[in-house]
Amino acid sequence: MNTIGPVLVLTCADDPTSDVVINELNIRGVPVVRCDPAEVLAGTLEVSARFGGNASGSLLRTESRTIDLSTVRSIYYRRPSSYIAPASMSTQDGRFAKGQAKHGMGGILANIRGRWVNHIWRSIEAEFKPTQLAVASEIGFTVPATLITNSPDQARDFAKEHGPIIYKPLQNTELIKPDGDVLMVWADVVHPDELDDSVSLALHLFQARVDKQADVRTTVIGDKVFSVRIESPHLDWRRDYDKVTYAVIETPQHVTDACQRYLDRFGLLFGAFDFGIAQDGSWVWYECNTAGQWHWLELETGLPMTAALADLLEIK
Incomplete structure (x- = not known):
């Protein structure tokens, strides 16, 4: 593993979490190159990769830097933008360009031999809720009874057996309100009369x-x-951050061990795990986000999370 080249940060332009990590690496004198892979369709990112014949290697050129990807020491894969074709292209040409960019950039970047936090392919695998639930159960977490279905009858039976139940989205899809604001779908209680035939129109996660x-x-x-204890009057504490309180707590050893088994199973170095503490004090697993937010918790509690991430990327 090359430990003298730059750290490559793959994320969108508006990502304050990456900003603080990059600032910490700059303070340490560690070279950093930041780019958004989707910019390859905007003409502000240039990539060349050679395979076979007498030459091999990959170059990436941003508006300010050019790097040989073989020299990258580590990669922070945070929150790249979605590939969007230029508005000047026809619908068909745009669809073609997006496909070429996604598969070309994905393959070139995934071949970088450095420390990934986290690797693009491993992150994709660990993104799917059904896979998360299966692995969490296998490695020993306490997982709530869960049903993923599009069957109204199965949903009603599940509610009778395990009620009260809640609904969670299987993916955080980008939705927009009529006024242009972002529409969030929160985890929420499901009432029995809501389990009508419309359940058949999509897959749902009930728990x-x-x-x-x-x-x-x-x-x-x-x-x-x-670990940070989070208290809120809401079922889903993300509804109102102004009403949330935070407290640093010790992580039980069995939870720490299970978290490590979970990450090892997916080949990950970073994970943001969400738990509920039941009335008997047991920790109940909800999910793990491979690119979850964390910096706001450092600001609230003083936990040295930026330094820990910089240590991982610096590779001393």
Whole structure:
């Protein structure tokens, strides 16, 4: 592994979390190159990769830097933008260009031999909720009874057996309100009369509601584990951050061990785990986000999370 080249940060332009990591690396004198792979369709990112014959290698050129991808020491894969074709292209040409950019850039970047936090392919695998649920159960987390279905009858039976139940989206899809604001779909209680035939129109994730005393966000960065107790009047604490309180807590050893088994199973070095603390004090697993937010918790609690991530990327 090359430990003298730059750290490559792959993310969108508006990503304050990456900003603080890059600033920390700059303070340490570690070279950093930041780019958004989707910019290849905007003409502001140039890529060349050679395979076979007498030459090989890949170059990436942003508006300010040119790097040989074989020299990259580590990659912080955060939140790249979606590929969007230029408005000047026809619908068909745009669809073609997007496909070429996605598969070309994805393949070139995935071949970088450095430390990934987290690798693009491993992140994609770990993004799917059904896969997360299966692995979480296999490695020993306490997982609430869960049903993924488009069957109204199955949903009604599940509600009778495990009620009260809640609904969670299988993916955080980008939705927009009529006024242009972002529309969020929160985890919420499902009432029996809502389980009508419209359930058949999409797949839904239903889950037994945990009788919880609080939530916990556990952020694992390499071998560092940071847990913060989160208290809110809402089922989904993200509804109103102004009403949330935070407290640093110790992570039980069995939870730490299970988190590491989970990440090892997917080949990940970073994970933002969400738990509920049941009334009996047990930790109930909800999900793990491979690119979850964490910096706001550092600001609230003083936990040294930026330094931990920079340590991982710096590779001393």
